[in-house]
Every structure is written in C-alpha cells, then in structure tokens.
Amino acid sequence: MSSQPVHGGGELIPRPDKTFPALRAALAQVAPGRLAEMATERDTVFTMATQSNSFGPIAMFQLKWAAIIEIERRPDLVGRLRAAERAAQELDRDDPAWRAAMDEVRAVMDGARAAVAGATGE
Template identity: 65%
Template structure:
C-alpha cells in the first residue's frame, strides 16, 4: 500500500473495462450490472431511500449525492487493478488495529482512491486524463 494513490497515465491503471456511464439511474444501473453486479440490490434499495428523502426535503440534493456516490463506485470498478487495491486497503482497515501505522496507511489509500475517482467523475478527462 505504498504505491501512489493514482499513478498517472492509462497504462498504470490498465484499460477501463467499460466506458464511463452517463450520470443517470438507468446508465449507472447498467454499468454497475457489468462491473459489480453483486452491488445492484444495494443501489436499488438506496434509491428508494434517497427518493423519499428528496421528496420530504423538497430538494434534489439527496439524488445528486446518490448519483455521485454510485458514479464514483463505478469509476473505481471500471479499472479492475484499482478496485483490487481499494478492496485490499478496505480489508486491511477492517483487520488491523487502529493503533497500527498500517491501519492509517490503509485509510489513506481508501481516501486517495475514492477522492481521485470522485474527481474523475466530476472531470471530463477522468482518471486517465
């Protein structure tokens, strides 16, 4: 976990297994079905909660945050090596003692990967740009 959070260049991340989807529910659902199908029930269940929150608050913000969250998840999963790095860091964070310096390293890796993926989703050039 001492590798840089997101090495520059397409070769370091490998090829994306699917193109980045549009930021709407049907496109996100279809993309997730291809890169992480086991997470589809979570996406769908969370959608119902988010739409209820949006209705109650008369705000689209819960929906926008939901779409950003899932677009970020998909952005990571589009690059299998990056997804493996994230899972390894998550496993380390769950299994290490919080006093262990490796726990902080794992948490830093998780944050770096998710922050970079979020920025990529929000940027036209993406992770490989």
C-alpha cells in the first residue's frame, strides 16, 4: 500500500472509531478485498444479536474487525503476521519453529486487540 499516506508511527491511516461505518471505511482503505467478508459476517452477527436479544455479538464483531484493521493499518504488524502465518503453513507441526510461528500469530492478534479494546478513535 505504498500509495497510502503514512501517519505517525508508520500507520497507513489513523485508528478508526469502533462504529460500523468507521470500521467499514477504514477497511476499504487498508484491506478492500475483505469488505465482502466483513459484510457477510455483519449480517450473521446482527441476526444472532436479534435472536438472542443481546448486543454481545455486535460488540465482539466490532472488536474483531477493529483488531484486523489495527494490524492492516500498521505495516510492521501486518509484516509480522504474514511472516508468521507463512511459516506456520510451511513448517511441520512437530517442528518447534511451528509453535514459535503460532505464538507470533497469537502475539500480534492479542496485541492488536489490546490496542483497540479501550480505544474510541484518535
């Protein structure tokens, strides 16, 4: 995404609010190929929320996609994640390096979730 402006800290875009419109707009900038996936999941989640009379599924949807965008908007994180995912796919599960790759995937995802968990946008 070299055509995108780089904001402070090497970020492609500022961190969006966790509202659906803000998340959708941010995803369109950093990973437009995932918009259909987000829309399909949104439909499922909103149906679940309606059936269960709970906002829990919607809150989890927002946190998940905010974390995905957090990674995609930061070249350092997306690079770490993609490298770890590639290693995990290429290595044998008995190889200790496979576990290290999976730990790296988890660390990136957990860090992104923690970064956005209390954020309201910047």
